Amino acid sequence: MSxxxxxxxxxxxxxxxxxxxxxxxxxDLTVTEIGDGNINFVYRVDDGAQSLIVKxxxxxxxxxxxxxxxxQDRIRIEAKALKQSEESCPGSVPEVYxxxxxxxxxxxxxxxxxxxxxxxxxxxxxxxxxxxxxGAYVAKSLFYSSDFYLSSKAKKSIVQDFINPDLCQIxxxxxFWDPFCDHERNNVNTPLAARASEWWQDAELKQAxxxxxxxxxxxxxVLLHGDLHTGSVFVDPSAEHKVKVIDPEFAFVGPAGFDxxxxxxNYLLNLAGQSRAAGEPEERHAYQQxxxxxxxxxxxxxTESFRRxxxxxxxxxxxQSSDIVDAWLSELLTDSLGFAGVEMTRRTLGVxxxxxxxxxxxxxxxAEAQTMCLDMADLLIKHAGQFSGMPVITAAVxxxxxxx
Ligand code: SR1
Ligand code: MG
Numbered sequence: 001m002s003x004x005x006x007x008x009x010x011x012x013x014x015x016x017x018x019x020x021x022x023x024x025x026x027x028d029l030t031v032t033e034i035g036d037g038n039i040n041f042v043y044r045v046d047d048g049a050q051s052l053i054v055k056x057x058x059x060x061x062x063x064x065x066x067x068x069x070x071x072q073d074r075i076r077i078e079a080k081a082l083k084q085s086e087e088s089c090p091g092s093v094p095e096v097y098x099x100x101x102x103x104x105x106x107x108x109x110x111x112x113x114x115x116x117x118x119x120x121x122x123x124x125x126x127x128x129x130x131x132x133x134x135g136a137y138v139a140k141s142l143f144y145s146s147d148f149y150l151s152s153k154a155k156k157s158i159v160q161d162f163i164n165p166d167l168c169q170i171x172x173x174x175x176f177w178d179p180f181c182d183h184e185r186n187n188v189n190t191p192l193a194a195r196a197s198e199w200w201q202d203a204e205l206k207q208a209x210x211x212x213x214x215x216x217x218x219x220x221x222v223l224l225h226g227d228l229h230t231g232s233v234f235v236d237p238s239a240e241h242k243v244k245v246i247d248p249e250f251a252f253v254g255p256a257g258f259d260x261x262x263x264x265x266n267y268l269l270n271l272a273g274q275s276r277a278a279g280e281p282e283e284r285h286a287y288q289q290x291x292x293x294x295x296x297x298x299x300x301x302x303t304e305s306f307r308r309x310x311x312x313x314x315x316x317x318x319x320q321s322s323d324i325v326d327a328w329l330s331e332l333l334t335d336s337l338g339f340a341g342v343e344m345t346r347r348t349l350g351v352x353x354x355x356x357x358x359x360x361x362x363x364x365x366x367a368e369a370q371t372m373c374l375d376m377a378d379l380l381i382k383h384a385g386q387f388s389g390m391p392v393i394t395a396a397v398x399x400x401x402x403x404x
Contacts, residue, residue: 003072003104005058012043012054019098020107023047037231037247038063038352039070044110051112052097056105057249071166072104074249079106080161081248084223088144091241092137093248111244114234121230121270122356124279124287130235131294133243134263135301142256142332143309145223148319159220164252167226168217171250175342176213179350180206186349191367195374196349208381212338219255226250228259229343229354230266256332260302261339266354267295268340269347272372272401273356276365288402292394299390303329334385337393341380348373372401 006012009031016023023029026047034053035042039061043054057075061068079099085092095109120127143149145158178185181200188196199205225232227250234244271291274284310325319325347354348370357373360366376397387393 003059003102006041006043006056012045015100015103015105016045016052016054016107019100020052022050022052022097035062039249044112051110053094053108053110054105055108056103058104074164074167075104075106076101077162077164077251078247078249081223081225081251082108084145085141085245085248089137089140092243093245111234111246114236114239114244116231117233117235118230118266118270118355120235121267121291122273122359124274124283126290127235127237127294130237130242131298132301134233135298136305137243137245138260138263139302139305139309141225141259142222143306143313145253146221146256147316148310148314151315158223159253162223162252164226164250167250168252171226172213172216174350174352175346176209176216179346179348180209185351187351187353188349189363189367189370191364192370195371199345199349199374205378205381208338209342212335212342215255215335216258220253221256222253224252224254224259226252226254226259228262230263230270233263255335257335258339260332261336262343263298264295264336265340265343265347266356267291268376268397268401269344269354269373270356271397272369272376273360275372275401276360276369285402288398292398295394296390299333333390337380337384337387341377341384344373344377344380348377375400
């Protein structure tokens with residue numbers, strides 16, 4: 001069957017009524033386009049009592065249009081990655097009700113009562129237990145798709161299932177290329193222009209980033225979400241499952257440190273944003289301490305979970321040694337710091353910025369926060385291998401970004 005874009009509310013309703021029994025043929029359904037991401041169309045269908053989400057992938061990037069074509073295979077990958085996450089970490093993703101290859105669309109549960117982690121951090125909310133649950137989610141995602149757990153053939157099979165060339169190419173460009181050169185897609189705040197020029201000429205930095213890019217392209221270690229920023233994480237600290245992770249269309253089998261690095265980077269982008277955000281300095285400074293403590297908790301929870309999983313469920317006898325697990329986690333930490341620095345760079349100089357910093361209206365004040373982002377990124381990219389543990393790292397980045 002040939003692909004047809006949903007072009008009316010009725011198209012979306014017909015699709016939902018054909019493939020689910022959620023609304024029992026209710027005549028009073030409303031459809032709202034709620035997508036605020038860059039790439040796809042997302043609709044909420046609601047009968048006043050219940051709701052669900054429909055996501056459709058068009059053959060191009062939503063915010064650019066037909067000038068940037070993009071494989072619709074990404075929606076198959078997203079549906080498969082959501083199912084994989086539900087298996088490895090039950091309750092961590094919205095339930096998938098239906099995946100439709102012909103319409104390039106997914107029908108899934110509405111997580112409307114959850115809020116994006118990015119927005120919660122911007123509002124300086126207290127989020128008890130969220131960082132710990134995120135750490136456990138990352139640990140399970142890593143472990144159950146790694147060589148510790150999967151047979152050799154099962155591992156090759158997920159590598160094959162998640163070959164994602166179009167989306168990987170976007171990441172290769174927007175993370176590792178654009179923000180490290182004077183690229184036309186970049187978005188550089190005017191007072192930051194001189195610092196950006198220095199950045200683009202820093203040979204030591206570029207060499208470290210080239211090594212990270214080669215890991216991204218060649219190191220098939222684990223199944224990654226591929227875009228695990230705080231806008232892909234939804235939270236409700238009062239719920240049984242405090243964290244729901246969405247949007248794994250960038251999923252592929254890649255270097256274990258990538259998702260963790262992106263996630264840490266987004267906590268640190270918020271940390272820098274707090275330094276010049278609206279509100280009392282004491283309150284913002286206190287929240288910066290909370291953010292650093294959350295990063296420590298996330299890492300501690302991740303390592304504890306991963307060590308427990310490895311001790312109880314490692315299948316390969318060659319990998320059943322705590323020394324191997326220690327070495328794997330040590331490499332994970334180093335790689336994640338490098339990737340964190342790259343994510344912070346692309347969110348500061350590249351095409352896609354984040355609200356945590358962009359919400360600072362005054363250009364000069366925003367540039368001060370962005371300078372902190374680049375200072376942290378420089379430290380993380382160039383010195384990733386020199387830190388003895390997460391508390392040392394959070395202390396160092398705290399020094400570079402506290403409200404003054
Ligand atoms: C041009 S697409 C840029 C970014 O949007 C997505 O949300 C991903 O983060 C991607 O890198
Ligand atoms: Mg997304």
